[in-house]
Amino acid sequence: MMNLDRFQTLADAFGGSITRWPVDVQDAAFAFMAASPDAAAQALARARDLDEDLDAAGRLSPGVALRQRIIDAAPKARRPLRTPFQRWLASAGVGAGLAAATAAGLIAGVNLSAASAGGDAALLLAAYSTDLLDGEGDAS
Amino acid sequence: MTTGGSDPDQELIARVGRGDPAAIQALVARKLPRMLQLAHRLLNDAAEAEDVAQEAFLRAWKQAPTWQPGAARFDTWLHRVALNLCYDRLRRRREVAMAEPPEQVDPAPAADRGLLARDTGLRVTAALAALPDRQREAVVLCHYQELTNIDAAALMGVTVDALESLLARGRRALRAALADLRE
Known part of the structure; x- marks a missing residue:
């Protein structure tokens, strides 16, 4: 039941804008305002004065450093797997350990056999293996 | 509490969970001022308010990849986190105040x-x-x-x-x- 007492209580609690009052009392409040415009306006004006005072309090704006610290701590996107072999390893559930063992085997094998063929092939494969490990680490 | 059926942040949170940088920037722009203001009004201390806002976001980042829509709106959940962090700090202040009564002003x-x-x-x-x-x-x-x-x-x-x-x-x-x- 909306009467002047209830209207005044709601204004005291929720402020001078009926649209910010609880949804379930707004229709009755607007109806009361239509029926008793002077009393309603007086109650709302008093509450609105306080709303304006409250809005005068300064706002703390987020600084650039805080914003950056928060963004830096956010989840990182996973890097897409670049080669069919990397995608196969990931889909087969092969972990980084197996990939590392495979890569180490490749390098060791190439190093043994490349002694007579020169170091270039070994370096290339070593670089490929490191790259492979990076990709697999991201996906695991 | 409002449920997440019409959560306006739902899509953004899903993208944040996938590490989408644009979504992360957007969420911070949308929520950080509100969280900072909440903590500042409750604690009346700018440095503590920044700590609370940062910690609330760290928890949001952990939650985002597994966020389940429907349990609560994200904004309400984030308010809950920040509010609890403020409660902890207010409680600690009261304990310190009881242990060390302030000088008369x-x-x-x-x-x-x-x-x-x-x-x-x-x-x-x-x-x-x-x-x-x-x-x-x-x-x-x-x-x-x-x-x-x-x-x-x-x-x-x-x-x-x-x-x-x-x-x-x-x-x-x-x-x-x-x-x-x-x-």
Whole structure:
């Protein structure tokens, strides 16, 4: 039941804008305002004065450093797997350990056999293996 | 508490969970000012407010990849996290205050008090800080954070009637403290 007492209580609690009052009392409040415009306006004006005072309090704006610290701590996107072999390893559930063992085997094998063929092939494969490990680490 | 059926942040959170940099920037732009304001109004300390806002986001980042829509709106959940962090700090302050009673403050008028009286913003901040914690929480959640009475009551763990009472008492005290501004 909306009467002047209830209207005044709601204004005291929720402020001078009926649209910010609880949804379930707004229709009755607007109806009361239509029926008793002077009393309603007086109650709302008093509450609105306080709303304006409250809005005068300064706002703390987020600084650039805080914003950056928060963004830096956010989840990182996973890097897409670049080669069919990397995608196969990931889909087969092969972990980084197996990939590392495979890569180490490749390098060791190439190093043994490349002694007579020169170091270039070994370096290339070593670089490929490191790259492979990076990709697999991201996906695991 | 409002459920997540129409959560306006739902899609953004899903993208954040996938590490989408644009979504992360957007979420920070949307929520950081609100979280910082909430903590600042409750703690009245800028450095502590920044710590609370940062910690709330760290928890959001952990939650985002497995966020389940429907349990609660993300904004309400984030308010809950920040509010709990503020409660922890307020509780610690009370414990320290009880262990080390503050020195008596000289009630005589200070030379600069006239300057403060003319600055409405500082006066309001001081009046808010002087409210009992629960009344201040109610005013901050409903007036500054613009939460509904249902969401604010749920966050505070009180009924909507109790929230209305806290708001009415808090705003009455504020009006009395700031009465001279309207004279």
